Structure formats: C-alpha cells, structure tokens
Amino acid sequence: MAEHQGLLPSEQPLQLLDESGVPVVGTDLRMPDSQRLLEAYTSLVIGRRVNDQASALVRQGRLAVYPSSHGQEACQTGAALALADGDWLFPTYRDTAAVIARGVDPVEVLTLLKGDWHAGYDPYAHNVASQATPLATQLLHAVGVAHAARLRGEDTVVMALCGDGATSEGDFHEALNFAAVFKAPVVFFVQNNEYAISVPLAKQSAAPSLAHKGVGYGVNGERVDGNDAAAVLAVLERAVEAARSGEGPQLVEGHTYRMQAHTNADDASRYRSEEEVDPWVARDPLLRMETYLKKKRVLTKARQAEIAEQAEKVAAHMREGVNKDIEPNGAELFAHVFAEPTPQLTEQAAFLADELSREGN
Known part of the structure; x- marks a missing residue:
C-alpha cells in the first residue's frame, strides 16, 4: 500500500507562479533558471502569434481549419522544451505551437490543415510524429516508439500529448496499461482544457482528477497549473528525467482552458457562457511569465521588442508560405x-x- 501511495498526484495542481506572476512559496518544485524561462517566454510569444496568424489565414480561406491553442501555450511550450534533441514528441491536431517550438517549419506544419498533403513535414527531421486528428491513436504509437527504444538500449523518452477528451478513449487505457507493464519511457501529458469539443469534463470523468487515473495502471501521476509556464516546464522536466532513468511511464495533467472555440467550425457560445470564460483571461500564461521576468529584470524592453520581432517574422513566413497556390496532383x-x-x-x-x-x- 505504501508503494502505491506514491502514485497519487498532489491534491492541488502544482504552481511556481500565481496568476499575478508572483512566485509561490512552500513548494518543493524547483524554479527553472532565468535563461530557461526566457526561452520559454519566447516560445510563448511565438506560439500566441502563430495561433493568431493561423486563425487569420482560416478567415482568408487559406487554411481549411485551425484548432487554436490560444491560452494553452504554456502546455505547448513546456512539452517541447522539456525534451532532449533525441527524444520524440507525439502531438495532437491542437498542438501546432508545440510542434513549431520543436523546430518544425510552420508552413510545413500547416500543410495538413490546409489540406495539401497527408502531413507536411518529415517526422524524423525533428523527432516529431505527424499531428493526430483521431483522439488518442497517437498514444499507442508513442508507446511503441518508446518500447522499441528501450529494447534497443537507447535513453530516448517520448512525450505523448492528448486532451481530456482522449482519456475517455480505449486507446488511452491500452497505451497506459502496456507502457506500465513494460516500463516504456513515456510521459503522457494530458492538457485538460475542460472541454471535449462541447462536452464538459464533469460529463467525461468521475475521477478526482485525470492524473488519478494513473493509479489503476501503476503509473505515477502529477497535476500542474497548465497556465504557469514555469511550473509546467519544471514538472515535465522532472517527469522526463524519471522516465529516462527507468522509473517507467509518467502521467501529468495540465489544468488549462480552451479560450477559443474548438475550431473555426465550432460555435462555443452554444455550450458555454462568457461568464465562464472571463476568469481565465486573468490566468493568461503569457502575461504571467512576462510579469515575473520583468520583475526579475530578465526581460528588458529591448529584449521584449526583439522577441516580438522574431514572432512577427514567423507570422510573415506563415503568410508567405500558406498563400502560395499549389497545383494539385x-x-x-x-x-x-x-x-x-x-x-x-x-x-x-x-x-x-x-x-x-x-x-x-
């Protein structure tokens, strides 16, 4: 019983920065160093700009669909930055910002959402699997890659992303069960944004938290404030290290919120109110990190301007690439x-x- 007690996640999601960007006291979670946080902030800014630009391209008819991760950028950034170069990322259709943060060309990422090709980038170039539209199927693929790496004696870790809705799928059960039995080095990162399209979390699961689901499989579970980029990075780095050192798969639940509609084809006002969305505006992961770094005098006005310019260059590259007409074959x-x-x-x-x-x- 004592052994399994360690599988339980924390009672409350772990934090390093509160909603105002003030450091949280009384936590054993280690704050990443300032340069690491500046790297995370840069990815947050680029991720937000990518979401805004992609949404604009949809309205212009240049993208067929775009599932925005606006407000979830801390989860996206943490997932990409917690991995070593030789590790693998298995994303979902909503994880465009994470894929780009991993080094994949934004135009190649958007090829799928434009409808030009099966997938627009080479998975082996940056160890990023194709974005998965079917819920939870990528989790099984991630476990397969991790298990194969373990059999070959490699120290590869796989980060498998999914949403709260995916935890209701059979593939989620099969992936965790197999990974636990064979100690596959996988970090399952559930971005709990409260909705599976229009279905709220309360109608998806009766568990105390989604991280608690790991107990049934013998998998360590943890919860983190998914809008606190510092905490997400710290928790995921700890989980990656545990998986790499032979402790088996890890399950992390990031508590966040889907600020915008499921996709441009969705009308979120049909199933949730503005009063529900408004409190999450103050929990913006980008502003939280920005406030902290400015107080630490790590983020100067000049550096902030440089990062904003870098994000604009990414957006310009997206516009140029996506706006090119391609002769269909x-x-x-x-x-x-x-x-x-x-x-x-x-x-x-x-x-x-x-x-x-x-x-x-």
Whole structure:
C-alpha cells in the first residue's frame, strides 16, 4: 500500500507562479533558471502569434481549419522544451505551437490543415510524429516508439500529448496499461482544457482528477497549473528525467482552458457562457511569465521588442508560405498509403488518372 501511495498526484495542481506572476512559496518544485524561462517566454510569444496568424489565414480561406491553442501555450511550450534533441514528441491536431517550438517549419506544419498533403513535414527531421486528428491513436504509437527504444538500449523518452477528451478513449487505457507493464519511457501529458469539443469534463470523468487515473495502471501521476509556464516546464522536466532513468511511464495533467472555440467550425457560445470564460483571461500564461521576468529584470524592453520581432517574422513566413497556390496532383492521393499499393488502390489511381486525362482533352 505504501508503494502505491506514491502514485497519487498532489491534491492541488502544482504552481511556481500565481496568476499575478508572483512566485509561490512552500513548494518543493524547483524554479527553472532565468535563461530557461526566457526561452520559454519566447516560445510563448511565438506560439500566441502563430495561433493568431493561423486563425487569420482560416478567415482568408487559406487554411481549411485551425484548432487554436490560444491560452494553452504554456502546455505547448513546456512539452517541447522539456525534451532532449533525441527524444520524440507525439502531438495532437491542437498542438501546432508545440510542434513549431520543436523546430518544425510552420508552413510545413500547416500543410495538413490546409489540406495539401497527408502531413507536411518529415517526422524524423525533428523527432516529431505527424499531428493526430483521431483522439488518442497517437498514444499507442508513442508507446511503441518508446518500447522499441528501450529494447534497443537507447535513453530516448517520448512525450505523448492528448486532451481530456482522449482519456475517455480505449486507446488511452491500452497505451497506459502496456507502457506500465513494460516500463516504456513515456510521459503522457494530458492538457485538460475542460472541454471535449462541447462536452464538459464533469460529463467525461468521475475521477478526482485525470492524473488519478494513473493509479489503476501503476503509473505515477502529477497535476500542474497548465497556465504557469514555469511550473509546467519544471514538472515535465522532472517527469522526463524519471522516465529516462527507468522509473517507467509518467502521467501529468495540465489544468488549462480552451479560450477559443474548438475550431473555426465550432460555435462555443452554444455550450458555454462568457461568464465562464472571463476568469481565465486573468490566468493568461503569457502575461504571467512576462510579469515575473520583468520583475526579475530578465526581460528588458529591448529584449521584449526583439522577441516580438522574431514572432512577427514567423507570422510573415506563415503568410508567405500558406498563400502560395499549389497545383494539385491527384496522383498524390495514393502515395505513401501502403508500402506496396493494394490492387484496390492501383485500380482507383488508374481510374482517377483516366478521368483527369479526359478532362484535359
């Protein structure tokens, strides 16, 4: 019983900075150094600008859809920065900011959301798996990569991202169960933003917290204020180190909020009120970190201007790349589906080629 007592997460989400950017006293969580926090702040600013620019591109008809992570940037930043270069990130469709923070070209990331290709970037270039639209399927893939690395004797750790809605899926259960039994070095990071599209958390789970779900699998669980970038980074770095040192998988729940609609195709006003959203404005992860770094005199006006300019360059690169018209090639629909094309795919490809040739005549 004492052994399993250590699996329980903290009663309250861990914090290093309160909503006003003031350091929290009485925590055993170690504050990352100032340069590390400045790096996190830079990613926060870029992530926010990426979300705003992508949303604008949707309105201009250049992106088919965009699931914004506005307000969740601390989770995105922490997930990317907590990993070593040789580690892997397995993101969801809402984790664009995390993928970009990992070093992937923003234009390549948005290729999927534009609808031009199956996925727009090479997963092996930065050890970032393709963004997953189906809920929780990427968790099984993440466990497979981690288990394979362990069998090869590598010290690779895999960060598997998901939302609160994904914890209701069977794949979530299978991934945690397998990872726990075989001690796969995976950090499962649940970004609990309170909603699975329109379904509130209260109608998804009766557990005390989503981190408590780890107890049933023998997986260490922890909770963190998902809008406190310093705490998210500290908790995830600790979890990554535990997984790397052979302690098995770790489950971390980041308590955050989806400030905007599920996607541009969603009307959030149909299932939540402005009164519910308003309190989260004051919990903005970007402003919280900015306040702290200014008080520490780490973030000067000049440095803040440089970071803002860097974010604008990223936005300009996004506009330039996404606004380029690409001549569609129907044959690409059948590429990279199977290593050896099935007879059905071959037949369909031939049928399409014939149809397109008739149109050309």
